[in-house]
Amino acid sequence: MAHFVDSEVGRLGTVMLHRPGPELARLTPRNNDSLLFDGIPWVGRAQEEHDAFAAALTERGVEVLYLGQLLADTLAVAQARDELIAGVLRDRRLGDSLRARVAGYLADQDDTRLAGVLMSGLAHEEMKPGPGGLVYRMMDPLDFVIDPLPNLLFTRDSSVWVRDQVAVTSLAMPARSRETTLTQAIYRYHPRFAGTALLFSPDLEHVEGGDVLLLAPGVLAVGVGERTTPAGAERLARRVFAAGLAHTILAVPIAQERATMHLDTVCTMVDVDAVVMYPNIANSLQAWTVTVSPDGEPDVTALRPFLTAAAEAMGIDRLRIIDTGLDPVTAEREQWDDGNNTLAIAPRVCVAYERNVETNAQLERAGIEVIAISGSELGSGRGGPRCMSCPIERTPLKSTDTR
Template sequence: MINLDNTSEKINVSSEVGRLRRLLIHSPDGGLGKVVPSKAQDWLFEDIVHLDTMRRDEYDYYVKLLLYFLDPDKVRGKIASIDADPTRAFYKPGGEGYFNSDKVMDLQSMLTYILEDEGIRTQLIAAICGIERCSFRTQQELKSVEPATLSMIFISGSLPNKQMLFAPLPNLIFTRDIGIIINDHILLNKPAKTARTRESLLAQYIFFYHPVFESYRDKIIEIPDNEKHFLLPEDEKHSDYNRSTLEGGDVMMVAPRHLLIGCSERTTLYAAQQTMKILFEKNVVDTITIVKIPKKRDYMHIDTIFTQVKKNMWVLLSTLGRVGDDSRKKDVLHFFAPKAIDQDLKILQFIKGLEHKPIEIENLEDLLADISRNDLECREEVKFIYSGNNEFPFGDREQWTDSCNLLALKDGVVIGYDRNDKTLDAFREQGFRVIKAADLLQKFEADELSPDTLTDTFIMLPSAELSRARGGSHCMSMPIFREQL
């Protein structure tokens, strides 16, 4: 179990690039191996994956890198012995040899902990059996299942004998979407798709009952539905102006008093408005910028089209930036196109106390440059790296495999996928060391490099299977503590 001696360590995230000290993840579980083609899109997957390759040959490196930066005693000097283990249960919560860190925390391990409480276990079994429409006998049988097995059932959807009770939760590996830390507050999500309802329920129980969050329970924010939503006709219920859905990939804490909220395929304007109202009332932030992007599966969340690399550097998709806009306007078709073509991207900035007078920002580069210069007080030139090195057709191709979805371990040190060759060229052109995860771990073990002194580095994560899930390292993390910049 997680060492609770350190649970008093504060929860706080006030930037995207401050040194990462604590986060939530979820290692790929058996449910991912049960996704079938006929249900893949219903379960929000584009493809089926080879689970063992994803876990042993790809995600395994992600975990070891996170531990080397956040909890090095768990891996330093042990990589060879971990790799020599034929069962390789290092990344599996509850398994023999599991890394069991209180800095890199797996949701399944946290769920197991709270299920040790009989009252919580009874409540959660009843809640899940209700939303999954299980029989009364199934509900009674689950009460006798021990906590570690029960947490696995809730996540994978299967009993130990492989019988499936309900659908798996393949998207739980994208822990970013269950919530977001905004300074010292916790914003819980409201998923847009039915496939993530159980996921959201598990997250609620973890945040409200796990001792890691005990001191912050009065700072957990849940977004309300339209108070009259149950009276609305069905077509109006699903309107962006009435529906309250929000996922963490659309929320970025970019500076201590500045939050970005994306309105996308998964996050509605109504939810963004409600979130803004609550955060301003609680004085959590002073500025909220709403970035409305096209409702396309290609993009899904704002963190699929841009993320921050360091204080003065961002990676983004040019077709939704100034560069893409300029090239489009040179096309004669632009002059004859419907006006809606210019409404694909809209950016409005709201200042606390002046919500009725939002500032319209013309493009992403202007917004991101302003964050670097003014919010983060960066005096260096603000630079942009474009997906696919801004070469056609590689920008869109590589964005699809998460070239813009990077997790910053510290200012200037990021993890991303190894398959986005043109984007990696762009990083090299900006002076970054581009290195494979396995090679970097070897250099750490040999004391040739250190996480503490590493600068301007792109760490390449193997991604043949992970990229099929349509989420990158940013999606696969929920930071809960970053150092102040």
């Protein structure tokens, strides 16, 4: 099975999604902030919206793989099952008595049920009869023995393909750190991905997939802020260069007031030479250009405007910006609603949230076909169509049919 991605806009062949499930129902006013959600989503409506998103992709010939099913399949491999259970049991909060009971509980689950627990967590009250031991007795009845992973919805962050290799990332926020154990197990043990080379791993410096843009074959942009650290960007560059997967990486500092955001929340590609970009930063975003020196070390040039550095690395005259033409208030509103977080499924064809009316209108005026989807509930975790998708196979850009 061919898995290959060398751009943001090559015709999309296969994508990994995660249909929101019981993990979203675990969100409450007392935990939604720590689990990185702005509000409490209506789970049924979020599922309807996600189903419509998946249908929009399949109608365009895209194969949709679901993380939950891949995980259940993976758990049929004994080594994967043992590793994932062991990962949960390493939680220092458990203590020996509760850890032993959790180990027995997980071992008793079939593959599908275990996959569900690993994704949606295990509540204190679900362990009946309650185990003895100090830790369990002192837990609040509303606490979780195993925390849920509501951000699994955003499959872009936990892995990113660079040509025929996959970087399993290292997520910075504690609420998300366990996500990559699931993703890594899928890539290591699922028969579909047998033989896939792993470019990065969760034990390395922080890198998140939402910060990585494949601008062109051989050219990556990596946003650097709170989520992806300078050390993470450098480690990724070293590994990409060593594997011969790219010749240039642009390290893009994200301003402090936007440090908790990913690069793809302010800039995404919609054509081989065009981006849609949050207008408030279009002329201020800068980049360090990183290439490989003759001795194999990363060679870093002076900080320059991002658009200039990107065009030069991509070998084009200029990188076009879709000028949203928005007034500052509308621009800020649509930025908050992920107006710039589009998913290209081919050059000049993208998926976007329907509520970003002005941004979508400007994309269409620029010759970009917009497949509009609803996202009133999906967006409560602050992510758009690109965030919710991990491309696994795209047609290599040079041979892409542009329509």
